Amino acid sequence: MTGVAQAFVPGHITGFFTTHRDADPTKTGSQGGGVCLSDGVTVTVEPAAEPQVLLNDEPLDIGAVTRVLDTLQVNATVRGETPLPLGSGFGVSGAMALGTAFAANAAFDRQLSANELTTIAHGAEVQAGTGLGDVVAQARGGVPIRLEPGGPQHNYLDGIPATARIEYHVLGGLSTDDVLGGDTTDITAAGKQALSQVVKEPTLPSFMQASRSFSRESGLLTDEVQSVISDVAQADGDAAMAMLGETIFALGTGLSDAGYDPRVCEVHHPGAMMTQP
Amino acid sequence: MTGVAQAFVPGHITGFFTTHRDADPTKTGSQGGGVCLSDGVTVTVEPAAEPQVLLNDEPLDIGAVTRVLDTLQVNATVRGETPLPLGSGFGVSGAMALGTAFAANAAFDRQLSANELTTIAHGAEVQAGTGLGDVVAQARGGVPIRLEPGGPQHNYLDGIPATARIEYHVLGGLSTDDVLGGDTTDITAAGKQALSQVVKEPTLPSFMQASRSFSRESGLLTDEVQSVISDVAQADGDAAMAMLGETIFALGTGLSDAGYDPRVCEVHHPGAMMTQP
Numbered sequence: 001m002t003g004v005a006q007a008f009v010p011g012h013i014t015g016f017f018t019t020h021r022d023a024d025p026t027k028t029g030s031q032g033g034g035v036c037l038s039d040g041v042t043v044t045v046e047p048a049a050e051p052q053v054l055l056n057d058e059p060l061d062i063g064a065v066t067r068v069l070d071t072l073q074v075n076a077t078v079r080g081e082t083p084l085p086l087g088s089g090f091g092v093s094g095a096m097a098l099g100t101a102f103a104a105n106a107a108f109d110r111q112l113s114a115n116e117l118t119t120i121a122h123g124a125e126v127q128a129g130t131g132l133g134d135v136v137a138q139a140r141g142g143v144p145i146r147l148e149p150g151g152p153q154h155n156y157l158d159g160i161p162a163t164a165r166i167e168y169h170v171l172g173g174l175s176t177d178d179v180l181g182g183d184t185t186d187i188t189a190a191g192k193q194a195l196s197q198v199v200k201e202p203t204l205p206s207f208m209q210a211s212r213s214f215s216r217e218s219g220l221l222t223d224e225v226q227s228v229i230s231d232v233a234q235a236d237g238d239a240a241m242a243m244l245g246e247t248i249f250a251l252g253t254g255l256s257d258a259g260y261d262p263r264v265c266e267v268h269h270p271g272a273m274m275t276q277p
Numbered sequence: 278m279t280g281v282a283q284a285f286v287p288g289h290i291t292g293f294f295t296t297h298r299d300a301d302p303t304k305t306g307s308q309g310g311g312v313c314l315s316d317g318v319t320v321t322v323e324p325a326a327e328p329q330v331l332l333n334d335e336p337l338d339i340g341a342v343t344r345v346l347d348t349l350q351v352n353a354t355v356r357g358e359t360p361l362p363l364g365s366g367f368g369v370s371g372a373m374a375l376g377t378a379f380a381a382n383a384a385f386d387r388q389l390s391a392n393e394l395t396t397i398a399h400g401a402e403v404q405a406g407t408g409l410g411d412v413v414a415q416a417r418g419g420v421p422i423r424l425e426p427g428g429p430q431h432n433y434l435d436g437i438p439a440t441a442r443i444e445y446h447v448l449g450g451l452s453t454d455d456v457l458g459g460d461t462t463d464i465t466a467a468g469k470q471a472l473s474q475v476v477k478e479p480t481l482p483s484f485m486q487a488s489r490s491f492s493r494e495s496g497l498l499t500d501e502v503q504s505v506i507s508d509v510a511q512a513d514g515d516a517a518m519a520m521l522g523e524t525i526f527a528l529g530t531g532l533s534d535a536g537y538d539p540r541v542c543e544v545h546h547p548g549a550m551m552t553q554p
Binding site: 113 | 480
């Protein structure tokens with residue numbers, strides 16, 4: 001049977017990360033920690049004569065999605081619907097890649113497992129240069145800790161057993177490719193330190209604190225983002241920078257309390273899943 | 278901070294399984310396949326002078342729960358609320374153990390990770406003799422395939438990327454301890470065959486078919502359960518036996534179409550998660 005199929009993939013905010021390169025894209029990836037969001041991407045796949053990718057009804061070239069379609073050897077129209085901005089640290093490209101893999105698998109009856117589909121989407125995202133760890137985090141859901149890098153055959157994931165309301169505020173975008181394509185020595189050193197702190201104390205406050213330290217020590221923190229984080233702290237809130245974007249996320253009502261008009265969502269526990277079209 | 282905390286853990290129907298014993302309870306477990314259900318157990322933990330366990334307001338001795346409280350070194354009242362019957366193949370004891378671990382961790386600020394809490398609950402369930410694979414499946418959610426046995430440090434999980442309405446009908450209970458305490462050679466042989474079929478074709482119809490074969494070849498199928506499965510098949514439906522209980526589950530409207538009055542739920546994707554009390 002082939003037909004229309006739909007998947008939902010949560011947005012994913014990375015708080016801190018390391019980078020690991022390998023000749024094998026399924027071994028390439030990152031360690032780190034992040035939060036999956038109930039704001040995500042609903043991806044619908046429908047067989048078509050020519051591949052086409054739309055995000056919120058706009059035609060868009062997303063390298064990771066094209067690679068997933070090629071790997072599954074399907075021609076399809078891929079429609080993504082999301083409230084999240086692209087390129088601002090929400091893992092939208094990863095969500096599109098993973099959602100395409102899940103939905104195309106069902107639409108074309110490819111009979112692959114969840115891990116196989118995650119491996120395909122992770123490899124596609126790595127090869128497209130748009131991310132290293134979002135896909136495997138988005139496949140897990142919740143508050144994932146990536147203890148070992150790579151796809152499901154190679155990585156090792158854990159999680160912070162917690163839930164929360166999450167607020168976020170977007171100032172602008174950062175190019176993942178520019179950052180990950182440069183020297184990442186400082187990033188990886190700061191990421192390892194943050195990871196070790198969160199492994200010792202896997203709670204949300206500890207995750208936020210480790211994310212703030214990471215953003216400073218990695219050199220990725222911008223003055224504009226720092227200013228918002230300080231505003232939230234002055235209102236007794238807990239905020240950090242979303243990697244990689246000029247985006248601030250906060251627990252509870254942190255951004256609202258500081259006078260911002262944030263978008264509100266919550267931790268999304270399921271991870272990528274099939275939904276009814 | 279200590280206080281009241283609450284977790285939700287999905288019910289889990291096992292379709293087929295193998296058994297693996299080891300001196301280390303975290304290496305003991307089972308391979309197999311199952312379905313997590315939106316019908317589950319909401320577990321509330323509150324500090325108390327003396328430990329007490331209640332299921333749907335009835336005091337109950339659940340060995341796995343007591344062991345979890347002991348391991349976390351806490352005295353608490355544990356309240357479970359569920360529409361699921363105990364001892365009929367829904368993993369209620371596993372859900373109670375895992376929900377207790379998650380909620381007690383938060384209530385007593387134990388600062389353990391999701392995998393650590395799953396390891397504690399899995400070990401407690403194994404030592405209590407009430408299950409081998411429910412806890413790790415319930416921690417994952419969705420339609421878990423347990424490719425390797427044991428707790429999170431040792432196992433390897435995959436999943437069927439699908440969702441469905443699930444109906445179930447309970448005829449009666451089976452003692453997990455009696456079955457698992459006896460000779461499980463035939464069970465493990467049948468379980469390995471079913472697993473290999475589902476690995477080759479990780480879809481829901483293939484999972485149901487493998488579960489039916491397993492129930493026959495393991496010798497666990499009863500005449501009463503077989504009769505209901507046949508009724509569903511005659512109505513063009515897809516049903517199988519829930520391990521270990523005299524319980525039938527079906528995809529979609531299988532049991533309704535055959536004239537039964539089943540309880541209705543759906544695949545639950547998140548797995549164990551913290552909720553607001």
